[in-house]
Amino acid sequence: MAVAAKDLTKDYQFGFNDGEVYVFKAAKGLSREVVADISRRKSEPAWMLAYRLKALEHFQRRPLPTWGADLSELDFDDIYYYVRPAEEQGRTWDEVPAAIKQTFDRLGIPEAERKYLAGVSAQYESEVVYHSINKDLERQGVIFCDCDTGLREHEDIFRQYFGTVVPPNDNKFAALNSSVWSGGSFVYVPKGVRVEIPLQAYFRINSESMGQFERTLIIAEEGSFVHYVEGCTAPTYSRDSLHSAVVEIIAQPGAHVRYTTIQNWSTNVYNLVTKRAIAKAGATVQWVDGNLGSKVTAKYPSIYLMGEGAHGEILSVAFAGDGQHQDAGGKCIHVAPNTTSTIVSKSVSKGTGRTSYRGHLKVHPRAHGVRSTVRCDALLLDESARSDTYPYMDIEADDVEIGHEATVSKVGDEQLFYLGSRGISEQEATAMVVNGFIEPFTKELPMEYAVELNRLIALQMEGSVG
Amino acid sequence: MTGTLTPVATEALEIEGLAVEVDGTRILDGVDLRVPRGEVHALMGPNGSGKSTLAYTVLGHPKYRVVAGDCRWGGISLLAQTPDERARRGLFLSLQYPTAIPGVSVVNFLRAALKAHGRDLPARELLMTLRRELEALKMDSAFLSRYINDGFSGGEKKRMEIVQLAVLRPALAILDETDSGLDVDALRTVAEGVNRVRGADMGILIITHYQRILDYVTPDRVHVMAAGRVIASGGRELVDRIEREGYDRLLQAAGLEPSRLEGAGSAASA
Ligand SMILES: Nc1ncnc2c1ncn2[C@@H]1O[C@H](COP(=O)(O)OP(=O)(O)O)[C@@H](O)[C@H]1O
Ligand SMILES: [Mg+2]
Numbered sequence: 001m002a003v004a005a006k007d008l009t010k011d012y013q014f015g016f017n018d019g020e021v022y023v024f025k026a027a028k029g030l031s032r033e034v035v036a037d038i039s040r041r042k043s044e045p046a047w048m049l050a051y052r053l054k055a056l057e058h059f060q061r062r063p064l065p066t067w068g069a070d071l072s073e074l075d076f077d078d079i080y081y082y083v084r085p086a087e088e089q090g091r092t093w094d095e096v097p098a099a100i101k102q103t104f105d106r107l108g109i110p111e112a113e114r115k116y117l118a119g120v121s122a123q124y125e126s127e128v129v130y131h132s133i134n135k136d137l138e139r140q141g142v143i144f145c146d147c148d149t150g151l152r153e154h155e156d157i158f159r160q161y162f163g164t165v166v167p168p169n170d171n172k173f174a175a176l177n178s179s180v181w182s183g184g185s186f187v188y189v190p191k192g193v194r195v196e197i198p199l200q201a202y203f204r205i206n207s208e209s210m211g212q213f214e215r216t217l218i219i220a221e222e223g224s225f226v227h228y229v230e231g232c233t234a235p236t237y238s239r240d241s242l243h244s245a246v247v248e249i250i251a252q253p254g255a256h257v258r259y260t261t262i263q264n265w266s267t268n269v270y271n272l273v274t275k276r277a278i279a280k281a282g283a284t285v286q287w288v289d290g291n292l293g294s295k296v297t298a299k300y301p302s303i304y305l306m307g308e309g310a311h312g313e314i315l316s317v318a319f320a321g322d323g324q325h326q327d328a329g330g331k332c333i334h335v336a337p338n339t340t341s342t343i344v345s346k347s348v349s350k351g352t353g354r355t356s357y358r359g360h361l362k363v364h365p366r367a368h369g370v371r372s373t374v375r376c377d378a379l380l381l382d383e384s385a386r387s388d389t390y391p392y393m394d395i396e397a398d399d400v401e402i403g404h405e406a407t408v409s410k411v412g413d414e415q416l417f418y419l420g421s422r423g424i425s426e427q428e429a430t431a432m433v434v435n436g437f438i439e440p441f442t443k444e445l446p447m448e449y450a451v452e453l454n455r456l457i458a459l460q461m462e463g464s465v466g
Numbered sequence: 467m468t469g470t471l472t473p474v475a476t477e478a479l480e481i482e483g484l485a486v487e488v489d490g491t492r493i494l495d496g497v498d499l500r501v502p503r504g505e506v507h508a509l510m511g512p513n514g515s516g517k518s519t520l521a522y523t524v525l526g527h528p529k530y531r532v533v534a535g536d537c538r539w540g541g542i543s544l545l546a547q548t549p550d551e552r553a554r555r556g557l558f559l560s561l562q563y564p565t566a567i568p569g570v571s572v573v574n575f576l577r578a579a580l581k582a583h584g585r586d587l588p589a590r591e592l593l594m595t596l597r598r599e600l601e602a603l604k605m606d607s608a609f610l611s612r613y614i615n616d617g618f619s620g621g622e623k624k625r626m627e628i629v630q631l632a633v634l635r636p637a638l639a640i641l642d643e644t645d646s647g648l649d650v651d652a653l654r655t656v657a658e659g660v661n662r663v664r665g666a667d668m669g670i671l672i673i674t675h676y677q678r679i680l681d682y683v684t685p686d687r688v689h690v691m692a693a694g695r696v697i698a699s700g701g702r703e704l705v706d707r708i709e710r711e712g713y714d715r716l717l718q719a720a721g722l723e724p725s726r727l728e729g730a731g732s733a734a735s736a
Contacts, residue, residue, distance in 0.1 A: 418567070420553065425548075435569065439569030
C-alpha cells in the first residue's frame with residue numbers, strides 16, 4: 001500500500017513537506033496518560049477530562065467496524081495523538097511561526113482570506129495556529145474560534161451543546177475523537193444574524209504518522225444563517241496518518257446552516273469522520289461534501305429532521321483514484337412531520353479506485369407528509385475501477401413520498417470522440433466529462449472553490465491517458 | 467495515380483484505397499476520394515453504404531480500424547494521429563447524431579475547442595462571437611448556458627453543429643447528414659450557414675442521401691458511394707440523375723445488386 005501511495009505523489013500538488021515544526025509532541029500511541037496530558041496542557045475543567053477518559057474507554061472497548069472500508073492496516077499504536085505546533089495562536093499572520101506561515105502561504109490561505117472570506121481558522125497538526133474574524137460579525141455577537149477557546153471562553157454555551165449531537169459512544173471513531181479532540185471550530189450565530197460571507201477553516205497535517213482529531217460545534221440560533229467551509233491537505237508519506245473529526249451542528253428553528261467540505265488529503269491518510277446535524281422546525285441544513293483525497297474515507301454526513309417543516313440536503317461527490325477507497329454517503333432521519341430531504345451523491349472511480357455510496361433514509365411512524373429523494377450516480381473511468389451502492393431505507397410512516405434513482409455509467413468513447421473532433425485532447429476531454437458529471441455539485445460551491453475543484457479534477461486526470 | 471508526379475497545389479483531403487473494418491466486419495472496401503480546400507463536394511449513396519463510416523474514419527474514431535489504404539491531409543497521412551490532432555490540423559466533422567455531454571455548457575465546450583485550436587478568446591469577444599453565430603442559425607442565446615446537445619431536439623443538434631462549424635472555421639469540414647430530419651425552414655437556415663462559411667479557405671464534404679440540401683448549397687463535384695466504395699463521380703448533373711432514376715442504374719453499372727442494399731432505389735423519393 002505504501003508503494004502505491006507514493007506513486008501518486010506526482011499528481012498531488014499539496015504533498016510538499018515543510019519539515020517538522022512543533023513545540024511539543026506526545027509519545028506515539030494512546031493511553032490514559034496521553035489523554036490526561038492533553039487535557040492538562042489545555043488547562044481544561046475537570047468535567048472535560050472525565051469526559052475524555054470515559055470516551056477513551058468506549059474507544060478501547062469497541063471493535064473496529066468491519067461493515068465498511070478496509071481498516072485492517074490502520075495501526076493505532078503508530079500514531080502521534082497530540083502535536084502542539086506553536087506556543088500561541090496568531091491573530092495576524094505575522095504572529096504565526098514563519099515555517100508554518102510559509103505552508104499556509106503555499107496553500108493560498110492568506111490570499112483567499114483577503115479576497116473572499118469573513119473569517120479564517122488555520123489548524124496545523126493538533127492546534128489552530130491562526131484565527132481571524134470580521135469585526136462586524138464580532139460586533140453582532142457571532143463567535144468563530146477554535147473549539148478549545150470555545151470551551152475556555154464560552155463554557156456555558158459550549159457545555160450545553162457539546163456531545164449532544166454525536167455522543168462519545170456513537171461509534172468507535174467518535175469515541176476516539178471525544179477522548180483526544182483538539183482544535184476544530186466553535187461557531188455561534190445569534191438569533192436572526194446572517195453571516196453572508198463564508199467562514200473558512202483550513203486543516204493541515206504536516207508530520208508523518210500524525211493523528212488529527214479536530215472537533216467542530218456549530219450553533220445557529222433562530223432564523224440565522226451561516227456558511228462554513230473547510231478544506232484539508234497533507235504531505236505524502238509512506239506511513240499512514242489518521243484524521244478523525246467530529247462535527248456537530250444545531251440549527252434552531254428557522255436557521256439555515258450550510259457546511260461545505262473539500263477534502264483533499266494525501267493518499268496516506270485514513271479519513272474517518274462523523275458529521276451530524278440537528279434541524280429544528282423550519283430549519284435547513286445542507287452538507288456539501290467533496291472527497292478527493294485520502295487513502296480511505298468513511299464519512300456519512302447525517303441530518304436529524306427533528307422539527308416540523310425542517311429541510312435537509314446532502315450533496316456529495318467522491319473521487320477515487322488508484323488505491324483509494326471513498327466510502328461515503330448520507331443519512332436523513334425524519335423524526336418530525338412534513339420534513340423534506342434530498343440526497344445527491346456523485347462518484348467517480350479511476351484506475352483501481354473504489355467508491356461506495358452508503359445511505360440511510362429513515363422515516364419515523366409519526367412523521368407524516370415526508371418527502372425525500374435519493375439519487376446516486378457513479379462514473380467509472382477504467383475497467384478496473386469499482387463502485388457500489390448500499391442504500392438503506394427504513395420507512396415507518398404511511399403518507400410519504402420517496403424517490404430513489406441510481407445510475408452507473410462509463411466515460412463514453414462517443415463523448416471523448418466528439419470532444420476530440422473539436423480539437424480537445426483525450427486527457428482534457430476526460431476532465432471535461434468528469435467535471436460535467438459533478439457539475440450539479442460544483443454549482444453549489446462558492447465560485448472560487450468551484451474553479452479550484454475543476455482544477456484539481458484536471459490534475460487528477462494528468463498522466464491518466466497513455 | 468499522379469500524386470507523386472504533380473506537386474500538391476492546394477491542401478486536399480486525399481483518400482486512397484481505404485479499407486476499414488468495424489468489429490471485424492469489412493465496411494469500407496477501397497474508397498478513393500479527393501476533396502481540395504476551397505471546393506464543396508457531395509457524397510451520396512443509399513443507407514448503409516458506408517458514408518458515416520468514412521466520415522468517422524477520416525476523423526479517427528477508435529472503433530474504425532483501417533486495414534488498407536491511406537488518408538492524407540495536405541500530403542501528410544492522418545492515420546497515426548488521434549482525433550484531436552486531426553481536428554487541430556483543420557478537420558471538422560458535423561456528426562449525424564451529435565453526442566450530449568451533460569454538465570458541459572455550450573460556452574465552455576466552445577471555449578475549450580477554440581483554446582485547443584490556439585484561439586483563446588477573451589470572455590467578451592467569445593460571447594459576442596457565439597451570440598452572433600447562434601443568431602445566424604436562428605438559435606436563442608439561452609443555448610449558451612445549456613449543456614451541449616443535452617435534451618436538444620434533433621434539429622437543434624444539427625444547427626448547433628453548424629454554429630460550431632462557423633465558430634471553428636476548419637480547413638476541411640465533413641457534414642454527415644446535417645440536413646436529415648430538418649423541416650424546410652431549418653434546412654434553409656442550415657444551408658445558409660454552410661454558404662456563409664464556404665470559401666476559398668474551406669473544403670466541404672456534404673454527406674446526404676437527399677438532393678434537397680444541394681438545391682441550396684451547390685456542389686462542385688458529386689460522388690456516389692455504395693457497398694463501401696465510391697462507384698461514380700461527376701458534376702451537379704449526377705444529382706439530377708439520381709433524383710430521376712434512383713441509385714439502381716448506378717449500382718447495376720458498378721456490378722452491384724440493387725435489391726440487396728437497404729434503402730437503395732428509394733433514396734430519391736423522400
Ligand atoms: N459494429 C458493426 N458491426 C458490423 N457492421 C456494422 C457495425 N456498425 C455499422 N455496421 C454496418 O456498416 C455499414 C455502413 O454503415 P454507415 O457507415 O453508417 O452507412 P451510411 O452512413 O452510409 O448509412 C452498415 O451496413 C452497417 O450496418
Ligand atoms: Mg450515415
